[in-house]
Amino acid sequence: MKKIILLFILMINFSIFAENQEIIEGGIVKYDNHSHVVGLFASKEEAIQIFEARVEYFAKEYKIIISEEFLDENGKGKIAILFHKENEDIQCFVMLEGNKIIYGNMIPSGDCAIIKKYLN
Structure with missing residues (x-):
């Protein structure tokens, strides 16, 4: 039941940004002071569309x-790291790996290994 509710929440969340998307699997990963949302999509094209929409959405506040692009076992990936416009101690990232999107916002500065990796 918990997975069904989580999937429903993710579907609502992503449906704002792409039409006809199909989430294969998804979840929320909780860290000490923030969470990441992970979504796996049916195609790389659909994941790219979600990546671009998420970056555009977060760029309103961040x-x-x-x-930049990077290479991994899935081929080319992309990452965008954003800092809050009014408080740079609040950060955000959106990452594309294959057909997977990972993102988190309202992340306290220094609390995310992914952001630290790309800033250093």
Whole structure:
């Protein structure tokens, strides 16, 4: 039952940003002071669409600090790291790996290994 509710929440959350998407599997990963949302999509094209929509959405409140491509076992990936426009101690990231999107916002500065990796 918990998985069904979580999947429903993710579907509502992602449905704002892409039409006809199909979430294969997804979840929320909780860390000490923040969470990451993970979504797996049916195709890389759909994941790219979600990535771009998420970055655009977060760019309303955050400024883009880093936006770059990288190579991993799934081929080319992308990451965007953003800092809050009014309080740079609050951070955000959106990452594309294959057909997987990972993102988190309202992250306290220094609390996310992914952000630390790309800032250093």
